[in-house]
Amino acid sequence: MSMNLVQFQRGLSLPEFQRRFGTEPQCQAALEKARWPQGFRCPHCQHTACYRIGNRTHPLFQCTQCRK
Template sequence: MSRYQKMSLVSFQKQFSTEEACHDHLFKLKWADGYSCEKCGHNTYFETKTRKHNLYECKKCRYQATVTVGTVMEKTI
């Protein structure tokens, strides 16, 4: 059982009270050791803030990703 399944609704709402807090948490989950391009493994990126989400583009191969690409939450925002 993960720590989030044990978390009360109030605790969850406090920890993830903003979209930014949710985004930061998902970034850390996806790239725990820092950003790494899913296509070429390069570790630097350009960040673009779009209307709906932050977009990360690899500086080497230009592959674009979000924190939800490749997860069950892909295409939900």
């Protein structure tokens, strides 16, 4: 039987993955950091401050300057 190359890829083990991203807040923080490594920046006007609208399934970020 041939070796399954996907199974033997280098990367995170399942326990390490769960330690880093196992909860919703951990996963959300990782996504925000990946999207904005130096903090929020509006893609429309480049402003750095935002409102975080949290009464949704996932938060919505709205620029305080242009409101996009």
